[in-house]
Amino acid sequence: MNSVIPIIPIAATDPIDIQSLVQPDRVHKRVYTDPAIFELEMDRVFGQAWIYIGHESQVPKPGDYFTTRLGREPVVMVRHTDGQVHVMFNRCPHKGAKLVPDGSGSAGKFLRCLYHGWTFKCDGSLLSVPLRSGYECTALDLKDPQYGVRKVARVATHRGFVFASLSEDGPELKEFLGGVATSLDNFCDRAPEGEVEVAGGVQRVVQRNNWKIFFENLHDTIHAVATHESSWRAAKEEHESMPAGTPKPFEVVIVDGNGEPLEFWEKLELKGYDHGHGFMEGIFVPPTDPVSLAYVASLEAAKGAERADEILRVNRHNTIVYPSCSPHTSFQQIRVIRPLSVDRTLVEIFSFRLKGAPEATFQRTLKYTNIVNAPSSNVMSDDLEAYNRVQEGLGSDGGDWVSMHRAAGRDQPLPGGRASNGNSEMPSRNMFAAWAGYMGVDTGVETNEQTGSAE
Amino acid sequence: MNFRDWNEQQDLTQFLHHEARLLDEHRWDEWQKLFTPDGLYWVPLVHGQVDHLNHASLFCEDALLRSMRARRLEQARAYSQQPPTRTVHVLGNIALESRDDDAVCTVRSTFLLLEWRKTEQRTFGGSVRHTLRRADDGWRIQTKRIDLVNCDAPHEALQVFL
Numbered sequence A: 001m002n003s004v005i006p007i008i009p010i011a012a013t014d015p016i017d018i019q020s021l022v023q024p025d026r027v028h029k030r031v032y033t034d035p036a037i038f039e040l041e042m043d044r045v046f047g048q049a050w051i052y053i054g055h056e057s058q059v060p061k062p063g064d065y066f067t068t069r070l071g072r073e074p075v076v077m078v079r080h081t082d083g084q085v086h087v088m089f090n091r092c093p094h095k096g097a098k099l100v101p102d103g104s105g106s107a108g109k110f111l112r113c114l115y116h117g118w119t120f121k122c123d124g125s126l127l128s129v130p131l132r133s134g135y136e137c138t139a140l141d142l143k144d145p146q147y148g149v150r151k152v153a154r155v156a157t158h159r160g161f162v163f164a165s166l167s168e169d170g171p172e173l174k175e176f177l178g179g180v181a182t183s184l185d186n187f188c189d190r191a192p193e194g195e196v197e198v199a200g201g202v203q204r205v206v207q208r209n210n211w212k213i214f215f216e217n218l219h220d221t222i223h224a225v226a227t228h229e230s231s232w233r234a235a236k237e238e239h240e241s242m243p244a245g246t247p248k249p250f251e252v253v254i255v256d257g258n259g260e261p262l263e264f265w266e267k268l269e270l271k272g273y274d275h276g277h278g279f280m281e282g283i284f285v286p287p288t289d290p291v292s293l294a295y296v297a298s299l300e301a302a303k304g305a306e307r308a309d310e311i312l313r314v315n316r317h318n319t320i321v322y323p324s325c326s327p328h329t330s331f332q333q334i335r336v337i338r339p340l341s342v343d344r345t346l347v348e349i350f351s352f353r354l355k356g357a358p359e360a361t362f363q364r365t366l367k368y369t370n371i372v373n374a375p376s377s378n379v380m381s382d383d384l385e386a387y388n389r390v391q392e393g394l395g396s397d398g399g400d401w402v403s404m405h406r407a408a409g410r411d412q413p414l415p416g417g418r419a420s421n422g423n424s425e426m427p428s429r430n431m432f433a434a435w436a437g438y439m440g441v442d443t444g445v446e447t448n449e450q451t452g453s454a455e
Numbered sequence B: 001m002n003f004r005d006w007n008e009q010q011d012l013t014q015f016l017h018h019e020a021r022l023l024d025e026h027r028w029d030e031w032q033k034l035f036t037p038d039g040l041y042w043v044p045l046v047h048g049q050v051d052h053l054n055h056a057s058l059f060c061e062d063a064l065l066r067s068m069r070a071r072r073l074e075q076a077r078a079y080s081q082q083p084p085t086r087t088v089h090v091l092g093n094i095a096l097e098s099r100d101d102d103a104v105c106t107v108r109s110t111f112l113l114l115e116w117r118k119t120e121q122r123t124f125g126g127s128v129r130h131t132l133r134r135a136d137d138g139w140r141i142q143t144k145r146i147d148l149v150n151c152d153a154p155h156e157a158l159q160v161f162l
Helices: A035-044 A173-189 A211-218 A221-227 A229-240 A250-259 A262-267 A290-303 A305-313 A359-373 A380-394 A426-439 B006-024 B028-032 B063-073
Strands: A026-028 A051-055 A064-070 A073-079 A085-089 A104-106 A126-128 A154-158 A161-165 A196-207 A269-273 A278-281 A316-320 A325-328 A333-341 A344-354 A401-403 A412-414 A417-421 B035-044 B057-061 B086-101 B104-117 B120-135 B138-148
Touching: A035 A333, A035 A426, A051 A064, A051 A073, A051 A196, A051 A333, A051 A344, A064 A333, A085 A154, A085 A161, A154 A173, A161 A173, A173 A269, A173 A278, A173 A316, A173 A325, A196 A359, A196 A380, A211 A316, A211 A333, A211 A344, A211 A380, A211 A426, A221 A229, A221 A250, A221 A262, A221 A380, A229 A250, A229 A380, A229 B063, A250 A359, A250 B063, A269 A426, A278 A426, A290 A305, A290 A359, A333 A359, A344 A359, A359 B057, A417 A426, B006 B028, B006 B086, B006 B104, B006 B120, B006 B138, B028 B063, B035 B063, B057 B063
Parallel strands: B035 B138
Antiparallel strands: A026 A401, A051 A161, A064 A073, A064 A104, A073 A085, A154 A161, A196 A344, A269 A278, A269 A417, A278 A316, A316 A325, A325 A333, A333 A344, A412 A417, B035 B057, B086 B104, B104 B120, B120 B138
């Protein structure tokens, strides 16, 4: 396979024959249930890919920090006094203590370890140690970078979105993002000032499923009408109980949309890009209520009607930035997917404010977050039930394979990717082609290099 | 602030006990009728949260959203309610926090909520502030604010009203 991701050869003693578990249009249940495969994923997928860390606005001032995990590694994003954002391991090089507490805050001018007071600049370089004289004539060289906080191998930013990689090698961030860079661009372009900022708190949901099941569901359109029947029916009934002619409230629109028939979804276009990324063209017709119209006016005032129209014409539902996050450009949120174990996944939902847009626009973003993404979501509770039943079912002896056959072989080539109709399982096949590349096997799915469609 | 007398204390305590019972017995329609038309059911996401418009919440539900949730819970194909969630509320420390006039008061209580579904039992606990408004036939809830002790923890699905 001619992948740009370096392939780590599997040692001859490797007890897991991953090659035997992935085929072009189906995968073995073990990839979702085997703890040993999960550990390999942490090394090979999360150890190589560009992983979303956070947004620069989460560390606005020098000394501000935000902790998260990169695969299984605890890392911290810190803004240095020169304004640059660094991502390093949250570990003191002296005895190993976590340097800053989990969460976010300000470390002040320096990072000081709680245990013995070793002090570091906000770029991680060692500033001072107590009892300096005690290290004279020893092998410990305070100028040696190894006694600074270890940085992750690579950090790069796209429009304020910070990504990091544990691997020295591999494509640059822009090349890695490929076709989904346009989703992050549109995310920001929708702000009258061209920038966004994280605001309004983060919601966290624990799911009892393998992380890949969640990613597959992001572009699985045909589950919506079945799985979400309880919520879309409730929303429709709610609207029907209102006086005739009442326009659909926003709360109803974002819930009852899942009740569209399969023909509706089929007409949407799914796009898949190299490295497992992709997006779905928007489900929602741009709303015309006063809040939406005031927002459009603010964008037009800043950018002109023509440019505003061009920006708003990019109407996307979930985007997949494999394997770490899913931005929603129309409602300004990012869901960050953090695998915890083979059958536990943490999803963190960050909301964003469009700089320069009316406050009501941000309040609507939070309404979407509350209704669709919160742990209390009427929509997501049935998703979580489905994921859990899949995870439990896959652990059984009732069968060995998971089908991804739907509309296989009908993809249309795109520069750097492929397109399919909305009901295709192309996104799952596309993600597994990338997964297999990271894991070091060839699924037989053609890459763009082979089809010659790459730019 | 003290209750004016035993009758007032009984009146407000019984209202809270009645509300908890309606929730535990899934009598959603009766529960919704306890709210004023513009009443708010609110579970903040972070400790000390002051704002439900400019900050995300665990629940932030007006009459439309409360009704939508109640209707969903009763759908035959609410798969995540197979089996349905069962709860029991235990209330305590009921105290009168403020009284604007004879028609509006705020009552604070603490609660433990035992929840069971499928194979697991969960426990939630925290404090509740009911802002109540007197109607002809009893109290109405203007705001029910529930501050969970672990509001900012990662949660699994929260399906029923707390």
